[in-house]
Amino acid sequence: MAKKPIGIEVSLAVAEAVKLCDADVVAAYPITPQTHIVEHLSELVANGELDAAYIPVESEHSAMSSCIGSSAAGARTFTATSSQGLALMNEMIYIAPVLRTPIVLAIANRALSAPINIWNDHSDIMSVRDAGWIAVFAENGQEALDLTIMAFKIGERPDVRLPVSLNIDGFTLSHFIEPIIIPDHEEVQAFLPPNEATVKLDVANPISIGLLANPETYTEIRKATDDILLASKDKVIEVFKEFGKAFGRHYRVIETYRHEDAEIVLVTMGSISETAMTAIDEMREAGEKVGLIRIRLWRPFPVEELKAALVSAKVVAVVDRHMVMGAPNGPVCLEIKSALYDALNPPKVFNFIMGLGGRDVRRVDFKTVVERSKSLVKGGQSSFEIVGVYE
Amino acid sequence: MRSADVPYEKVTAKTFPKGLDTLASGHRACQGCGEVLALRLLLKSLGSEFIAVSATGCMEVCTSTFPQSSWRVPWLHVAFENAAAVASGVESALHVLRKKGKIPNKRIPVVAVAGDGGTADIGLQALSGALERGHRDFIYVCLDNEAYMNTGIQRSSATPFGANTTTSPSGTHSKGQHTWKKNMPAIAAAHGVPYVATASPAFHLDLMNKIRRAAAIEGPAYLHVYAPCPTGWRMKPELAVECSRLVVNSRIFPLYEVIDGHYVINRKVDNPIPVADYLKQQGRFRHLKPEDVELIQARVNLEYENLVKLAGTFPV
Ligand SMILES: Cc1ncc(C[n+]2csc(CCOP(=O)(O)OP(=O)(O)O)c2C)c(N)n1
Ligand code: SF4
Ligand SMILES: [Mg+2]
Numbered sequence: 001m002a003k004k005p006i007g008i009e010v011s012l013a014v015a016e017a018v019k020l021c022d023a024d025v026v027a028a029y030p031i032t033p034q035t036h037i038v039e040h041l042s043e044l045v046a047n048g049e050l051d052a053a054y055i056p057v058e059s060e061h062s063a064m065s066s067c068i069g070s071s072a073a074g075a076r077t078f079t080a081t082s083s084q085g086l087a088l089m090n091e092m093i094y095i096a097p098v099l100r101t102p103i104v105l106a107i108a109n110r111a112l113s114a115p116i117n118i119w120n121d122h123s124d125i126m127s128v129r130d131a132g133w134i135a136v137f138a139e140n141g142q143e144a145l146d147l148t149i150m151a152f153k154i155g156e157r158p159d160v161r162l163p164v165s166l167n168i169d170g171f172t173l174s175h176f177i178e179p180i181i182i183p184d185h186e187e188v189q190a191f192l193p194p195n196e197a198t199v200k201l202d203v204a205n206p207i208s209i210g211l212l213a214n215p216e217t218y219t220e221i222r223k224a225t226d227d228i229l230l231a232s233k234d235k236v237i238e239v240f241k242e243f244g245k246a247f248g249r250h251y252r253v254i255e256t257y258r259h260e261d262a263e264i265v266l267v268t269m270g271s272i273s274e275t276a277m278t279a280i281d282e283m284r285e286a287g288e289k290v291g292l293i294r295i296r297l298w299r300p301f302p303v304e305e306l307k308a309a310l311v312s313a314k315v316v317a318v319v320d321r322h323m324v325m326g327a328p329n330g331p332v333c334l335e336i337k338s339a340l341y342d343a344l345n346p347p348k349v350f351n352f353i354m355g356l357g358g359r360d361v362r363r364v365d366f367k368t369v370v371e372r373s374k375s376l377v378k379g380g381q382s383s384f385e386i387v388g389v390y391e
Numbered sequence: 392m393r394s395a396d397v398p399y400e401k402v403t404a405k406t407f408p409k410g411l412d413t414l415a416s417g418h419r420a421c422q423g424c425g426e427v428l429a430l431r432l433l434l435k436s437l438g439s440e441f442i443a444v445s446a447t448g449c450m451e452v453c454t455s456t457f458p459q460s461s462w463r464v465p466w467l468h469v470a471f472e473n474a475a476a477v478a479s480g481v482e483s484a485l486h487v488l489r490k491k492g493k494i495p496n497k498r499i500p501v502v503a504v505a506g507d508g509g510t511a512d513i514g515l516q517a518l519s520g521a522l523e524r525g526h527r528d529f530i531y532v533c534l535d536n537e538a539y540m541n542t543g544i545q546r547s548s549a550t551p552f553g554a555n556t557t558t559s560p561s562g563t564h565s566k567g568q569h570t571w572k573k574n575m576p577a578i579a580a581a582h583g584v585p586y587v588a589t590a591s592p593a594f595h596l597d598l599m600n601k602i603r604r605a606a607a608i609e610g611p612a613y614l615h616v617y618a619p620c621p622t623g624w625r626m627k628p629e630l631a632v633e634c635s636r637l638v639v640n641s642r643i644f645p646l647y648e649v650i651d652g653h654y655v656i657n658r659k660v661d662n663p664i665p666v667a668d669y670l671k672q673q674g675r676f677r678h679l680k681p682e683d684v685e686l687i688q689a690r691v692n693l694e695y696e697n698l699v700k701l702a703g704t705f706p707v
Contacts, residue, residue: 024487027480051491053483058520062476065469065517069444069480072467075488077480095469201442201465201481203499208460210445210468217457 005179010141011036013180014106017148019050020188024075027055027066031085032118033170034108038080060085064092071101074197083110086124096163097132098225102155103163108174111357119358120170122321126331132225134164135299137269141178144168154239156195160232169271191246233300253302259291264373265313269295272361279366303339313347317373320353328383350376351384394585395650399607402599408435418461419453423628425619426534429592436599444478446505447471449541472513475521478503482526500528500606507535507549511573522582522611529611536620544623548573554675561678579613580649586612587649593635617644625674637669642695654701666691
């Protein structure tokens with residue numbers, strides 16, 4: 001009999017997923033809007049429902065430092081943060097992938113200061129986009145839970161051994177109560193093998209991790225990490241397929257919506273994609289040929305999949321949720337443009353920034369994007385436009 | 392059991408550990424480096440059943456140029472200011488993995504090693520967090536060479552008054568470092584941890600026994616180790632051991648333990664040598680005038696008296 005969904009806050013569902021995965025160590029520091037995840041985890045540990053060490057560190061910098069230590073010692077490791085917390089972790093975020101320490105990091109995405117703001121956008125994750133982590137974006141609660149489970153499996157694979165960030169929009173996803181199917185512990189155990197760290201801190205087999213590299217080796221060590229990250233795309237796809245087989249919920253690195261015959265294709269990441277789909281339905285009814293591509297796997301960037309999905313469109317309208325200062329395009333648009341640059345007859349690509357610091361993203365905003373794109377085709381857009389900005 | 396009563400196997404001249412050094416030779420420390428001497432003795436005392444975590448600094452840089460490593464124990468370096476936090480993660484992981492039967496059921500000490508900069512300045516927050524959380528198999532070793540040596544002799548909060556460094560230079564308007572050395576052992580002890588101790592490589596058996604005791608006692612331990620740096624102190628390389636002796640015998644760096652809050656002076660210095668005798672070997676103090684030395688002497692007297700009072704207040 002198929003399992004029935006229960007109503008649960010998405011943050012709590014992520015914590016429940018961590019429990020189902022039998023995490024060994026959680027080291028975390030509170031910050032809105034991530035707090036509910038780690039509060040629930042400490043509760044699960046306190047109640048004996050999760051047999052893990054909960055390290056109540058004194059900062060996010062120490063949270064990620066402890067996670068690196070824990071992962072290097074062979075433990076299944078989880079943490080969560082947002083915004084300033086991720087910014088404070090920044091130095092450690094760049095170290096974890098190169099030391100090949102699998103860690104699952106849930107980011108309840110929140111705007112970066114200043115001005116201080118607790119609401120959702122993607123500026124936090126974009127500040128670490130080049131660090132070497134696998135990064136996925138969830139659209140809804142079920143996906144957040146499922147991706148948490150898959151994140152452990154992907155990151156801990158012997159042919160990956162990389163940290164994974166699970167991005168969920170702060171508040172607009174993290175704090176919503178949604179109907180979510182929570183799998184059984186046995187099902188998850190059958191899906192997720194134990195974390196077999198072969199390279200780890202072990203007195204029986206002493207190795208050194210984190211050595212100094214001079215100019216004659218630094219490039220090669222960085223490249224080795226990038227090679228593994230790029231190669232991880234196929235492993236991500238494999239795990240998505242295994243998950244589909246085991247749980248009946250199917251995931252791809254990008255999702256498409258009514259895009260086959262679309263002339264204008266929107267590109268989004270995260271929870272605004274559901275609003276975008278509703279807007280597309282309404283525009284379709286009005287005769288507009290619009291569609292959507294939602295990026296689930298942000299790193300490694302799925303170049304081939306996006307190329308294939310976008311190359312036949314006339315116009316691609318890319319939504320960024322991060323304010324790029326001093327440059328013409330947001331991070332998502334930059335990647336899309338470079339993916340399409342060498343196509344024979346590339347579509348026009350326009351860039352729209354919206355939903356900064358929690359500014360509501362409405363159906364009408366996507367309609368504005370489509371209208372603007374139609375007029376821009378006739379000529380224009382040297383740099384991004386902010387949707388709904390008061391001048 | 393009181394921490395003072397926890398048994399441990401003593402190192403003596405007769406039972407001095409034999410065999411390979413845990414820290415292999417061939418590292419790149421300067422000639423006469425007292426820091427690497429202290430580190431080598433500490434590690435040798437612990438044997439091979441522990442995990443080491445290094446902070447960025449001289450001891451990390453000189454022992455770990457890829458693809459070579461001097462470390463014969465499992466070793467992890469992540470960054471400069473977070474050795475305590477990294478070690479916390481390792482320690483917690485070992486605990487839970489042991490409890491779950493995933494690794495052999497044996498206590499493995501996790502030893503974090505950092506310089507005075509990595510401890511008293513940029514790493515103080517992470518250290519405080521780790522000490523406060525009470526990690527059971529956690530030993531933190533501060534190797535105090537009284538400045539940021541790895542980056543070229545800049546002052547730290549552990550640099551002594553009057554010392555010339557590249558960021559506390561003496562000059563017409565400066566006597567060099569114009570602040571008094573931060574009392575790190577007292578800060579560590581204020582966390583209420585079971586074991587805090589100071590040590591100096593000239594008293595090598597004392598030093599080696601202190602880390603054994605730290606490993607035997609359950610709970611975080613903090614060792615503050617004097618670590619002379621001939622390069623940064625503008626001193627002859629052959630003087631590292633001698634100055635490690637003088638610093639104790641002048642009462643500048645007393646050897647003591649704080650066990651469950653009780654202060655114990657390990658080496659009473661009844662006839663101290665004048666601090667001037669200690670200072671004069673080191674180029675970093677060369678510019679000091681007699682009145683500056685007097686000021687330092689007065690401070691040393693006061694601090695030693697305070698320590699004696701503390702030790703007197705808490706008889707073991
Ligand atoms: C965040 C950060 N800031 C600064 C540095 C540069 N840095 C590396 S080692 C070091 C000084 C180390 O001094 P100390 O901890 O006393 O160790 P020593 O080299 O003297 O043994 C500094 C400033 C760094 N690596 N990381
Ligand atoms: S600079 Fe000083 S502490 Fe560093 S290796 Fe040389 S002597 Fe040792
Ligand atoms: Mg130093």
